[in-house]
Amino acid sequence: MSAWTSRLPLKGNKLIVQMLLLFVIIVLFSFLSPYFLTVTNIMNVLNQMVEVGLIAIPMTMIIISGAMDLSVGSILAFSAVCMGVAYERGLDIWISVIIGLLAGLLCGAVNGYLIARHRMQAIVVTIGMLVMLRGLVYVINQGRPISGFPDAFYFMGQQYVGGIPVNAIFLVVMFLLASFVMKKTRFSTYVYGIGNNEEVVRYSGISVVRIRFILFMLSGLFSALAGIFLVSRLASAEATSGTNIELDVITATLIGGTHIFGGRGSLSGTFVGLLIIVFLRNGLNLLGVSVLYQAVILGALLLLAVGNKKFNGE
Amino acid sequence: MKRLLNVHEAPIILFTILVTLLFSILSPDFMQVENIRLILDQNITMFIVAIGMTMVILLGGMDLSVGSVLAVTATSVGLFLSHGIHPWIAAAMGICIGVLCGMVNGYFIAVRKIPDIIVTLATMYIFRGIAVGISGGTWMTNFPEGFRFFGQGNLLGISFPLFIAVILIAIFIYVMKFTRVGRRVYSIGGNGPAAKLAGISVVRTKFKVYVLTGLLVGIASVIFAAKVGSVQASTAGSGLAFEVMAAVLIGGGSIFGGVGTIAGTMLGVLFMGIVKNGLIISKVSPFWVDAATGFLIILAIVINTLQRIRQNKGKEGDLV
Numbered sequence: 001m002s003a004w005t006s007r008l009p010l011k012g013n014k015l016i017v018q019m020l021l022l023f024v025i026i027v028l029f030s031f032l033s034p035y036f037l038t039v040t041n042i043m044n045v046l047n048q049m050v051e052v053g054l055i056a057i058p059m060t061m062i063i064i065s066g067a068m069d070l071s072v073g074s075i076l077a078f079s080a081v082c083m084g085v086a087y088e089r090g091l092d093i094w095i096s097v098i099i100g101l102l103a104g105l106l107c108g109a110v111n112g113y114l115i116a117r118h119r120m121q122a123i124v125v126t127i128g129m130l131v132m133l134r135g136l137v138y139v140i141n142q143g144r145p146i147s148g149f150p151d152a153f154y155f156m157g158q159q160y161v162g163g164i165p166v167n168a169i170f171l172v173v174m175f176l177l178a179s180f181v182m183k184k185t186r187f188s189t190y191v192y193g194i195g196n197n198e199e200v201v202r203y204s205g206i207s208v209v210r211i212r213f214i215l216f217m218l219s220g221l222f223s224a225l226a227g228i229f230l231v232s233r234l235a236s237a238e239a240t241s242g243t244n245i246e247l248d249v250i251t252a253t254l255i256g257g258t259h260i261f262g263g264r265g266s267l268s269g270t271f272v273g274l275l276i277i278v279f280l281r282n283g284l285n286l287l288g289v290s291v292l293y294q295a296v297i298l299g300a301l302l303l304l305a306v307g308n309k310k311f312n313g314e
Numbered sequence: 315m316k317r318l319l320n321v322h323e324a325p326i327i328l329f330t331i332l333v334t335l336l337f338s339i340l341s342p343d344f345m346q347v348e349n350i351r352l353i354l355d356q357n358i359t360m361f362i363v364a365i366g367m368t369m370v371i372l373l374g375g376m377d378l379s380v381g382s383v384l385a386v387t388a389t390s391v392g393l394f395l396s397h398g399i400h401p402w403i404a405a406a407m408g409i410c411i412g413v414l415c416g417m418v419n420g421y422f423i424a425v426r427k428i429p430d431i432i433v434t435l436a437t438m439y440i441f442r443g444i445a446v447g448i449s450g451g452t453w454m455t456n457f458p459e460g461f462r463f464f465g466q467g468n469l470l471g472i473s474f475p476l477f478i479a480v481i482l483i484a485i486f487i488y489v490m491k492f493t494r495v496g497r498r499v500y501s502i503g504g505n506g507p508a509a510k511l512a513g514i515s516v517v518r519t520k521f522k523v524y525v526l527t528g529l530l531v532g533i534a535s536v537i538f539a540a541k542v543g544s545v546q547a548s549t550a551g552s553g554l555a556f557e558v559m560a561a562v563l564i565g566g567g568s569i570f571g572g573v574g575t576i577a578g579t580m581l582g583v584l585f586m587g588i589v590k591n592g593l594i595i596s597k598v599s600p601f602w603v604d605a606a607t608g609f610l611i612i613l614a615i616v617i618n619t620l621q622r623i624r625q626n627k628g629k630e631g632d633l634v
Contacts, residue, residue: 068431081345105519114612121569124377124559124615131556132608138601247439250432260429292548295445303422306432 012259018272021255025276029283036286043160046168047233049278050157051076051226052248053171053271055179058219059249060270065215066195066262067122071111072223072249074133076242079104079224081137084146084237093153101224107133108220109213116212130246131184137239147236157232167229179267191215244295251298252277255305325617326565326581330588337592344595357587358541359384359551360477360535360558361580365486366527367558372490372503373523374571375423375430380531380558381551382441383415387535388545389445392454399463407534408539415441415449417521418526424520438555445547454545455484465540475537482530487576499523503571557607561586563614568622 030037055072062069083100087093107129114125161165182188190211193201202208223242231237256273257266277298284294338345363380370377391408395401416435421434467474490496498519501509510516539545565582567574589610593603 014478114615118616118619120615120619124563125570125612127556127559128608128611128615130608131553131606131611135601135604135606135608139599139605142601244439247435250435254432290446292443292446294443295439296447299439299443302436303428303431306428307422307426 013022013112015269015272018256018269022272022276022279025279025283027116029286033283033286036283039163041286042283043163043165043168045278045282047157048166048282049274050165050167050171051230051242052245052252052277053274054174054222054226054229055219055245056270056274057174057254057267058215060223060253060256060258060265060267061178061182061191062122062215062219063250063253063258063260064195064262064265065191065212066198067115067212067215068250069111069126069216070123070217070246071107071126071129071133072219072226073242073245074130074137075104075107075220075223076227076230076245077137077239078107078133078227080227080231080237080241081141081146081239083228083231085140087149088146093150097153097228100228101221104220104222104224104227105217106220108217108223111220112213112216115166115216115229116209134243141237143239145236146239149231149235153230154235157229157234167233170229175267175271182267187211187214189190192263195259195264247295247298247302248277248281251302251305254302260306315339326578326585329564330581330585333475333585333588334590337588339595340596341590344592349591349595350453350606352592353584353587354476355473355541356591357583358479359534359538360554360561360583360587361479362482362530362537363554364558364561364579364583365482366434366523366530366550367555367574368562368565368576369486369490369499369523369561370430370527370576371562371567371569372499372571372574373520374503374506374569375483375520375523376559376569377419377430377524378434378529378555379415379419379437379441380527380544381554382438382445383412383528383531384535384538384551384554385445385545385547386415386448386534387412388539388550389449389454389547391539392457392545393448393459393538395461396454401458401464404461405464405536408536412528412530412532412535413525413526416525416531419528420521420524423524424517441485442548445550449545449547451548454539454547455543457540457543462540462543465542467539475541478533478537482533483580485577490576495519500572503573505572551603553607556611557586558583560607560614563618564610568618569615570622582614 026037035041056077059069059072079100082103083096086099087098091099109125111129114120115122155166156170157167161169182191190201190206193204193206194208194211198208227242230241234241252273253265253270254273254277256262256265256269256271258269280297280301281294284297289297343349363384367377367380387408391404394404394407399407407457419433419437422428422437423430463474465475469477480634490499498509498514501512501514502516502519506516535551538550561582562574562579563569563582564585565574565578565580567579567582586607589606590603593606594600
């Protein structure tokens, strides 16, 4: 594998290589499956990529800042179920949505409080949250799915505007917005700075604690948002939703050229990485490959992406 | 003995006693000899896996893939048995597969120098997929009588798994305390660059530790398969990595590496076992058990950080 990976010209323009990989995947699958390159299927892919995509935005920022958030899948399920339970108790659907978002924000705040304020290891704290929230989800709804939401709510996940899914449009807008933030604002400079050299940022009089806190809050909020879009798309809030989503998100981010040790990366790269992941998954689905084998392939891709970067970085 | 109580194990011993007292008040069934034996027996897999995880965490690393390695090994042992291979040979081959998985992890982490969290996250999914693939998604059951000895047999008055676990724990406590390999692990975790300058091969030691972890998980999974009597590839050992990691951290291991003992970890496993058993025996909803585990992980990291702050109090400057 090393001989092959070393020949990839990743040290040049990363984005071009990623585009090439995406192109290869699309061409390959369009040969393998006649359904792959149809408008319906592509719209389907766009519809399905929203959850992973939404979480990938803050994940990119967090990895750039040199940390990692493994609890996103559980936060997603937690806020989805919170929303579902709130709606079942007779609250208005949009108030339930806000409750779901607040639940995610709260989880993010707990992560941020422990990691930023008390400087605990991000990985361990988020693993703890992953296990604990998943347990709490089962406690809250006893493991049964919640469904029966009003039609107005399904607008977010199932409707099309001009032939394009609403949630995909929302995702692209969020990506553009976040990309603007990560390119043009002071906040982004601080994030990149923390990833490169936290000490220097602190000695420059910038509150590292606050930046990190904001990042984890964002992660919680976007995970909650993803949870709500997922419920809207599948029309049911389940305790198992979002399991293993962190593999997709982290793989998309790392394939997109974000450096695992922080300090480097871009949202445009993540977006291409995201497209690679979703088209790959969709193609494998069309070929009838089981979800667990897909995990094997994604895992291998993850190793390849990181190993390759390392190889070229030295 | 004094030194033991002095530094690391003191908080966990205290916690264990407190929790034990709490549960004995909550439920009269808790402080029975039968129940205590049950707690020990149920957590044999965790005891054995935790030895390996302690070494990995001592290096400053992390191994999320142990649960999936367990699934791969247990499933392949089941497959070997269903092809009529002798139980002892099947067990040995299973352990070899565990070692192989450890070598894969070790290769990518030590030789290719990819961060351990990424490697083991990836191999966690890869091994799980392989396990499901080779099992064909079905339950592995109907193990022959000879195989069940590994999980349910008796030797010298105590159960065979417990016997194995005690031997392994004794060996590894000795290895970590009195041999060169063990001290190298501590020195790399304590200060990697210094260890390297002192002439220790970081790559080789890391590789060895991951292979040893694979070996231990292999042994644990043979016991697991024989004890449970049926293995489902998609769920066997899921969440094991998180629980074992929590046990190591609760037992006084530091996530930053270089600090921790096997004995402390074993107390951590015992603590987790007591909490889980106590929750069930005092008739709390089983859904709470997972939530409690997660809470314990966070508690562990809190204790860990507090300890680190206390240790660094006298030193100049800030913690990072």
